[in-house]
Amino acid sequence: MSNRQELIDFINKSKTAFQGAQEIKNILNNQGYSEIKEEDQWELKKGGKYYITKNNSAVIAFEIGTGEIEEDGFRLIGAHTDSPGFRIKPNPEMLVEGHYLKLNTEVYGGPILSTWFDRPLSIAGRVTLKGENPFAPKVSLVDINKPVLIIPNLAIHMNRSVNEGYEYNKQKDVLPLFTIVEDKLEKDNYLLKLISESLKVDSEDILDFDLFLYEYAEGMTVGLNNEFISCGRLDDLWMVFAGLKALINSNPIKATKVLVALDNEEIGSLTQQGANSSILENILERISLGLKKEREEFRRAVSNSIMISADLAHAIHPNYTEKCDPTSKPLLGKGPVLKIAASGSYSTDSYASAIFKAVCEKAQVPCQVFVNRSDLRGGTTIGPITAAKLNIPVIDMGAPVLSMHSVRELASVADNEYTIKAFTEFFN
Secondary structure, X not given: OXXXXXXXXXXXXXXXXXXXXXXXXXXXXXXXXXXXXXXXXXXXXXXXXXXXXXXXXXXXXXXXXXXXXXXHOEEEEEEEOOOOEEEEEEEEEEEXXXXXXXXXXXXXXXXXXXXXXXXXXXXXXXXXXXXXXXXXXXXXXXXXXXXXXXXXXXXXXXXXXXXXXXXXXXXOOOOOEEEXXXXXXXXXXXXXXXXXXXXXXXXXXXXXXXXXXXXXXXXXXXXXXXXXXXXXXXXXXXXXXXXXXXXXXXXXXXXXXXXXXXXXXXHOOOOOOOOOOOHHHHHHHHHHHHOOOOHHHHHHHHHOOXXXXXXXXXXXOOOOHHHOOOOOOOOOOOOOEEEOOOOOOOOOOHHHHHHHHHHHHHHOOOOEEEOOOOOOOOOOOOHHHHHHHHOOOXXXXXXXXXXXXXXXXXXXXXXXXXXXXXXXXXXX
């Protein structure tokens, strides 16, 4: 199977961060990686391949290097499993005119709202169920996997200015239609009933859920020569996939290789499974302790480490070339992109940049540069957070994309190959 089809299949299966983490685990299990728990005593060995999960939505996988960890350090690639969209609120069912049933949702991150209209949508995520111990509820992942929702547009005859710019109200305009209620006396909880039927559990055993909407139509290649990838959730599952491929395909080295796939980047990373927590430093220290090293040796290992923060980058848009910086113009199909910002919203400096350029040169991969126009506010990544917490060089980069944060983003098949090659060389 080609890398392009593997990527599309990976994202098609990764409907939410929860399903994405599960798919990462499935791939790692098939490649001989062993899952270890945070609550267990770690006994690690050189050349060993392991992974841990956090809160069902983040995965950190690593291969212990052949050298001494305090001398050869960690080589890390970091990305995130979540994507912008809509999360279903508690008690979400809203009956309108005694006939239409819609769901109350909350915007997650910063999606382009208009792209979600008039598309068949489905529901996936995590459901928590009653367990024998109230402090240890059961967890099940659910994917309804059929088009059960749609957000209908208002007809242009009632919204004549829609093509001249319309400000969508996040509480009113973007609530999805779920079903028609035929019997006004019907009091069933339709959503819980749907979930319980899908999981084959009693609806009374469902205590709570983390459920998100996703576009039912799957990703695909498009373009005259199938040179583009049109797919939802490229940001940032694409970089998770590229890092995973590189981890699996690269050769054993002296340094310990680490793939960091964290959650909640789109909402600031301030969660137990997000980059703005102690999770990464804790796991790296546990690796060191699992190799019978002291804290001093762990700190030495960190000082000999380097990380790639892999998120997507803005390609120059063919219809809006004026939105791009006048001297830095990334293009689709021309390779991975270094991301630089004087504000510090990206962590790349000249030292980190030089390392990545050298890696790309050795991998025979082209390398581009992105900076925001000085009069436009850009985004940020897990890069600055990680650089500050670990005090190590962090290369902020991404693969170029159009329609970032749309329900369907647009990437280049060639850039997928380039990024995997660059990441594999970094790990080699």
